[in-house]
Amino acid sequence: xxxxxxSSFFGFLLSLLLLLVGLTWPPxxxxxxxxxxxxxxxxxxxxxxxAMYNLGALYDRGGQGVQADPAKAAQWxxxxxxxxxxxxQYFLAQLYDSGRGVAVDKAxxxxxxxxxxLKGHESAQYNLAVSYDLGDGVPQDKAKAAQWFEKAAExxxxxxxxxxxxxxxxxxxxxxxxxxxxxxxxxxADQGDVKSQYNLAVAYQTGKGVEKDPSKAADLYxxxxxxxxVEAQYNLYMILSQGIGRPQNKEAAVKWLExxxxxGYSRALYNLAVAYATGEGVKQDPAKAAQWxKKAADxxxxxxxxxxxxxxxxxxxxxxxxxxxxxxxxxSAEKGNVQAQYRLGLAYLEGQDLVEPDPQEAINWLTxxxxxxxxxxxxxxxxxxxxxxTLPQDLKASQFWFEKAAEQGNVQAQFFLGQALxxxxxxxxxxxxxxxxxLIKAADQDHAQAQYMVAQIYQNGSGVEExxxxxxxxxxxxxxxxxxxxxxxxxxxxxxxxxVPQDLTKAFTLYEQAAQQDxxxxxxxxxxxxxxxxxxxxxxxxxxxxxQRAADQGTAEAQYLMAKYLEADTSQPRENVASWYLKSAEQGNVxxxxxxxxxxxxxxxxxADPAVAFSWYHKAAEQDNPExxxxxxxMIENGQGVEKDPVAAAxxxxxAALKDLPEAQYKTGLAYETALGLPEDFTRAAHWYxxxxxxxxxxAQYRLGLxxxxxxxxxxxxxxxxxxxLQSAEQxxxxxxxxxxxxxxxxxxxxxxxxxxxxxxxxxADQGxxxxxxxxx
Numbered sequence: 001x002x003x004x005x006x007s008s009f010f011g012f013l014l015s016l017l018l019l020l021v022g023l024t025w026p027p028x029x030x031x032x033x034x035x036x037x038x039x040x041x042x043x044x045x046x047x048x049x050x051a052m053y054n055l056g057a058l059y060d061r062g063g064q065g066v067q068a069d070p071a072k073a074a075q076w077x078x079x080x081x082x083x084x085x086x087x088x089q090y091f092l093a094q095l096y097d098s099g100r101g102v103a104v105d106k107a108x109x110x111x112x113x114x115x116x117x118l119k120g121h122e123s124a125q126y127n128l129a130v131s132y133d134l135g136d137g138v139p140q141d142k143a144k145a146a147q148w149f150e151k152a153a154e155x156x157x158x159x160x161x162x163x164x165x166x167x168x169x170x171x172x173x174x175x176x177x178x179x180x181x182x183x184x185x186x187x188x189a190d191q192g193d194v195k196s197q198y199n200l201a202v203a204y205q206t207g208k209g210v211e212k213d214p215s216k217a218a219d220l221y222x223x224x225x226x227x228x229x230v231e232a233q234y235n236l237y238m239i240l241s242q243g244i245g246r247p248q249n250k251e252a253a254v255k256w257l258e259x260x261x262x263x264g265y266s267r268a269l270y271n272l273a274v275a276y277a278t279g280e281g282v283k284q285d286p287a288k289a290a291q292w293x294k295k296a297a298d299x300x301x302x303x304x305x306x307x308x309x310x311x312x313x314x315x316x317x318x319x320x321x322x323x324x325x326x327x328x329x330x331x332s333a334e335k336g337n338v339q340a341q342y343r344l345g346l347a348y349l350e351g352q353d354l355v356e357p358d359p360q361e362a363i364n365w366l367t368x369x370x371x372x373x374x375x376x377x378x379x380x381x382x383x384x385x386x387x388x389x390t391l392p393q394d395l396k397a398s399q400f401w402f403e404k405a406a407e408q409g410n411v412q413a414q415f416f417l418g419q420a421l422x423x424x425x426x427x428x429x430x431x432x433x434x435x436x437x438x439l440i441k442a443a444d445q446d447h448a449q450a451q452y453m454v455a456q457i458y459q460n461g462s463g464v465e466e467x468x469x470x471x472x473x474x475x476x477x478x479x480x481x482x483x484x485x486x487x488x489x490x491x492x493x494x495x496x497x498x499x500v501p502q503d504l505t506k507a508f509t510l511y512e513q514a515a516q517q518d519x520x521x522x523x524x525x526x527x528x529x530x531x532x533x534x535x536x537x538x539x540x541x542x543x544x545x546x547x548q549r550a551a552d553q554g555t556a557e558a559q560y561l562m563a564k565y566l567e568a569d570t571s572q573p574r575e576n577v578a579s580w581y582l583k584s585a586e587q588g589n590v591x592x593x594x595x596x597x598x599x600x601x602x603x604x605x606x607x608a609d610p611a612v613a614f615s616w617y618h619k620a621a622e623q624d625n626p627e628x629x630x631x632x633x634x635m636i637e638n639g640q641g642v643e644k645d646p647v648a649a650a651x652x653x654x655x656a657a658l659k660d661l662p663e664a665q666y667k668t669g670l671a672y673e674t675a676l677g678l679p680e681d682f683t684r685a686a687h688w689y690x691x692x693x694x695x696x697x698x699x700a701q702y703r704l705g706l707x708x709x710x711x712x713x714x715x716x717x718x719x720x721x722x723x724x725x726l727q728s729a730e731q732x733x734x735x736x737x738x739x740x741x742x743x744x745x746x747x748x749x750x751x752x753x754x755x756x757x758x759x760x761x762x763x764x765a766d767q768g769x770x771x772x773x774x775x776x777x
Contacts, residue, residue: 381397
């Protein structure tokens with residue numbers, strides 16, 4: 001007998017049913033004497049219902065001595081069903097449901113399911129619930145579906161338990177009840193139902209319907225993942241990679257991610273690409289990253305399409321292919337990825353490598369992004385129309401986009417528009433009244449920052465009539481709404497007696513109100529005030545208390561300042577200092593990461609560990625901190641806490657160089673000059689040396705002088721070389737002093753002067769520079 005789609009474990013249920021009603025399959029199907037059919041037929045014709053049912057079952061299933069005949073099965077099931085035989089009613093419903101031996105008739109199927117269900121037949125109850133849930137043969141009725149799911153679920157029907165749990169989770173036919181949903185998910189999960197295990201894991205992870213328990217969530221995800229459920233495999237990857245409910249294990253996390261990715265799960269494809277791109281849990285491999293980005297991108301993942309486009313554009317991990325890059329970038333943009341829309345619009349606006357300038361396409365894509373509140377796109381449109389460099393200048397359109405951002409409630413856009421229309425002359429017709437109205441409109445909607453800005457407007461009479469009482473009113477409203485600058489400004493007014501009668505009590509009340517409302521900045525202001533005795537008697541205990549309260553709220557900045565405060569107190573254990581830096585650093589505070597890295601490097605308050613120090617510098621570098629980038633590069637170059645890797649070191653030096661750090665610029669130039677980590681390129685070396693030299697970097701000046709002296713990457717210029725040698729030599733670089741001595745000795749770029757040559761040789765020799773000592777004999 002072919003299982004019906006509404007009963008996924010039909011064989012098991014059928015065997016139970018036969019035991020419950022005291023029946024067995026006909027002997028012919030079990031290898032018995034086929035003559036038994038004759039006896040069943042005789043008994044059935046005599047009106048014995050069990051014989052009718054058994055004949056239906058024999059013709060339904062077929063076997064030794066009996067040829068399967070669904071039509072005859074339906075006839076005998078029908079006879080038995082009409083005599084109220086529950087098994088026959090259920091199997092007859094299945095035949096009508098599937099169209100075996102009879103024409104498909106969903107309504108009749110539902111009727112027979114209901115008859116059997118009313119007699120407590122578990123599978124019939126479940127299938128009837130499905131009929132009501134789908135409107136299959138009966139009018140759709142989610143409430144009735146839930147009722148029948150519950151009856152079947154109480155008989156331990158695992159599919160019904162899952163369906164009932166989903167109904168309670170969604171409020172589908174029953175009042176939404178996450179606790180009941182979790183309870184039914186658990187019953188089904190205990191029977192090994194993979195979907196229920198997954199949903200119960202979600203409940204434990206989110207605390208929806210059960211007490212939050214990341215560990216239980218992880219266990220259930222693993223069970224479902226081992227059964228091949230890709231969503232569970234992906235979530236287990238997330239748990240292991242973040243260390244939630246399980247110890248963090250990025251390598252193990254990626255293995256689960258690979259399983260989901262190999263099953264074609266779109267999010268897994270994308271995240272596996274990110275893992276290979278960043279080296280998180282696997283060895284960094286741009287080529288593999290590109291391969292997985294492509295799989296995710298070809299599956300329609302818009303963010304993967306964006307990153308694949310970037311890889312193809314730059315030739316990172318894949319051969320550079322600008323037409324393909326444009327194709328994937330366009331696909332991502334067409335799927336609504338706002339970053340892709342913005343980047344594509346910018347490409348058409350500026351005429352980058354990908355495309356020729358196309359003002360209409362630029363407007364099209366930037367507008368799509370701007371309409372999704374992408375601030376950069378709104379700003380770019382305003383700037384593009386304002387500048388008139390690519391698009392015809394259109395101040396009206398420019399103003400429209402700035403106003404569009406303001407209308408959408410973006411504070412920065414409102415501020416920008418207020419400046420553009422206010423006293424700053426950016427080419428717009430000055431309209432301080434309109435600028436003021438935008439801010440007043442936001443303020444009257446109880447926007448605290450707008451209230452603060454309106455207070456300033458009324459104080460200055462900018463676009464409105466000067467009205468100090470109204471200004472103070474808006475400032476007070478802003479302060480009451482918890483806007484810290486307003487609280488601090490109003491407190492300062494009361495402290496100094498400006499604009500209001502001096503009232504120190506009100507001033508400090510405002511500071512304390514902000515702090516008591518868990519304003520970290522206000523708490524820190526009070527802490528610093530008590531620390532330095534500003535406006536109040538210095539009180540180290542109160543200062544420490546406010547620092548502590550701010551830090552105890554768990555914000556990274558407060559924890560960082562707490563650490564700084566303790567660090568300044570030499571009586572405090574250095575372990576406490578390191579502990580607060582650690583709390584802040586773990587939340588991503590870059591300054592704390594830098595401070596903790598330094599302490600770990602030096603072994604102050606924590607065990608000295610170059611590898612751990614490198615890890616914290618690396619985290620800060622990944623957050624775009626230039627000093628951290630430089631430090632990471634130096635540690636990789638020197639093999640300090642990490643394996644030496646000239647290529648990786650050069651990469652970080654270059655990133656730091658782009659942040660205008662002279663030392664990084666010098667090192668980048670050196671990498672290009674010496675082909676250590678970067679391809680040899682004297683022109684680029686000269687470029688970076690020049691940037692560092694403008695910051696008076698002595699070694700960059702010296703190396704750039706050598707390039708000018710040899711005409712490598714720059715025009716041959718002995719005068720410029722000598723000038724650079726002098727700048728470097730005056731800062732104490734022995735090599736530059738020696739080179740300058742040679743220039744004076746040979747008259748290269750300067751007038752020959754043996755005394756000057758000797759002077760510079762002596763300076764270099766005094767620093768122990770061997771060639772200079774040889775020159776002096």
